[in-house]
Amino acid sequence: MPEISVNKSGRAADTVVRQLSEKIQSGEYTDGTPLPPERLLMEEFGISRTVVREAVQALSKQGMLEARPRHRPIVRKPGYDAAISAMETVVSHLLNNSGGVKNLFDTRILVEGALVRQAAQQAQRDDIAALKSALEANGAAIDDSEEFYRTDRAFHALLYEISHNPVLPSLHKAYVTWLAPQWSRMPRLPERNRVNYEAHVRIFDGILMRDPDAAEAALRTHLEQAWSQVCETFGEDL
Amino acid sequence: MPEISVNKSGRAADTVVRQLSEKIQSGEYTDGTPLPPERLLMEEFGISRTVVREAVQALSKQGMLEARPRHRPIVRKPGYDAAISAMETVVSHLLNNSGGVKNLFDTRILVEGALVRQAAQQAQRDDIAALKSALEANGAAIDDSEEFYRTDRAFHALLYEISHNPVLPSLHKAYVTWLAPQWSRMPRLPERNRVNYEAHVRIFDGILMRDPDAAEAALRTHLEQAWSQVCETFGEDL
DNA sequence: TGTCATCCTTTGGTACGACTAAAGTTATCG
DNA sequence: CGATAACTTTAGTCGTACCAAAGGATGACA
Structure with missing residues (x-):
């Protein structure tokens, strides 16, 4: 033909x-x-x-x-991954501009905040169980920074999965990928790991208690703290 | 180099x-x-x-x-627009799959819900003023469906601008573009326009009253209603 | 003099043919 | 039987040629 x-x-x-x-x-x-x-x-x-x-x-x-x-x-x-990876090259340029990383990170705070609210309101029993085990794995890895990073990501990834909307896990992957350059070059300190773990606990508690406000507040504190850690490492010029 | x-x-x-x-x-x-x-x-x-x-x-x-x-x-x-338009072709394929449009629309509900919460908490005086005038323009256009569609978009666009994060207006444009095929083929009825306008009023009131819960609830109701209107037009197979 | 039709040049779109180097496949040899 | 050499396929690149559309220059005409 x-x-x-x-x-x-x-x-x-x-x-x-x-x-x-x-x-x-x-x-x-x-x-x-x-x-x-x-x-x-x-x-x-x-x-x-x-x-x-x-x-x-x-x-x-x-x-x-x-x-x-x-x-x-x-x-x-x-798939949704492909859609997001299509943006990769452009995003990488934007991240070089002053404020680009911060803008991106702020959208993450926005989205992830909404996700924990939603989780606090409608998480099922198995969602809670998954979060719990992810949290335990995270707590057990406080002294192994590489493993802690992995379990940290896994915990956050679960927040994107609770909605059962396939777009969101892809979005999480994208955030991790795009922000990786900064994150991976940060010093890995067990003290920070402990702080982050405890923040995860508070987020989890908020979800468990079905308290969206508490859960969101805990998440925002957590991410903003992470951001300030990034700033300590790289200075203000992001 | x-x-x-x-x-x-x-x-x-x-x-x-x-x-x-x-x-x-x-x-x-x-x-x-x-x-x-x-x-x-x-x-x-x-x-x-x-x-x-x-x-x-x-x-x-x-x-x-x-x-x-x-x-x-x-x-x-x-710019951020370019980043998002890079996904366009892939997204258009995903939208053809069953559930694709719904998944995308759900992320819009999630994001926009978070935005109105944020607006209710931190909108400045001029933000409120802008919303108010957009709302009035919208109310004045109830009988002119084409104009109503325009002012409707403009009202929602403001919600994405209050954050002063340049990523978000681009995201709004993307939502409008991607969901346009469905939206533009829907019948334009003044009664629906009035319903939607009143929903906008409720959202605005929630923001004005600094009541994030009310504002978010109004927005979710609004968007879910809009979705059900889409379903009435196109059936369930989206 | 100003406008419009026409020609000519520039420039992107496509085709064809040739060559290179790497990947993949088969044959060969120990 | 396995490792290796020889052969074949195939993506990557180059060069040339041609077409058609866009844009600019030119000239006729009102």
Whole structure:
């Protein structure tokens, strides 16, 4: 079906992108398998390799293809992660601007504050149990900073999962990724770990007591304290 | 400049992308002006037009260039808008999946709920004044559905501006854009306009009374009602 | 003189062919 | 039978050529 659609757009690649993405979504190109070679695609669509490559590049930027340098592109059905990772390069530029990191972190405070409120109001029994065990793991890792960092992330991640909205865990991943440059270069001190752990406890207690105000207040205190720790390390120029 | 490894990446375009984006950020390429022609860029960087075009395409996907089909790409310093518009194509796919729109709308409820809480707690006098005038404009437009839609958006937009965090207005734009396909195809009924206007009044009152709970409750009711209106129009399959 | 139609130049979009180097595959040899 | 060498495939890059649209220059005409 080599059709030469009269595309007003002036861009042949656009039509190819559409057709390819349809084939990916429909499962004609199986998720996880490599895309056909470029030379086959040019036959299939009746276009030059130039256009094929342009389309492939576009799709990989959109997260529907995973393109490593000298390899065949791997088909990936797009998920919320892909959507967020599409912003990655731009965000990295914004973070270099003064205040960029703070702006981003403030949105995290906003969102996560809303999440703990919601958790305090509607967390189910198993949500509470998951939080509890995550909290215990976190408490047990106070002396192992690397492990503490991991369990810390896991605890916060749970807050994003309680809503059962798949967008939110992806958002959490994004926050962790984007703020990692700062966070990872901070000194890991057991005293700080203890402080952070106790903050987690207060958040958990707030949720447990079904007290949204207390839970949110604890979370805000926690994150703002974390922020001031970052500022101590890097100075004000963020 | 720590340009250590010369070109092991396997992709010449990557280095060009870096150099170009630096020139854009440094202002060497003025914001709003067209990029030099591709044929000049190939001389300047000593590469083929293939690579130039690949780099240009990458940058335009990232929102640092605005590329219309047969025109020179226009230089755009990346802002939060660009970051969010980078997700656009992926999001549009996700919205086609069952539940995608609802998931997105739920995050809007979450965020906007947090915003009105914050507004109720820390809105300044001029914030209140702005909300008030937006509300009045909205009330005056009940019989003009197109105008009502506009003032409705403007009212909600203010909620995202009170925080003075530049990320949030961009987020609002994104919500409006992404949810527009559903919203714009809904019937515009003056009765609904009145209901929505009254909901706006309740939200405003909550903020005015410095009552976060009331303000958030009013907003949630408002948005959930709007959602159910959408469902009436499109059925459950969203 | 000002406006409009026309020509010419610039410039992005596409095609084709060639070459390189890395990845993948097969054949070969110990 | 496993390691290695030889071969094949394939993405990455380059160069050239051509087309068509956009933009600017030119000239005719009112």
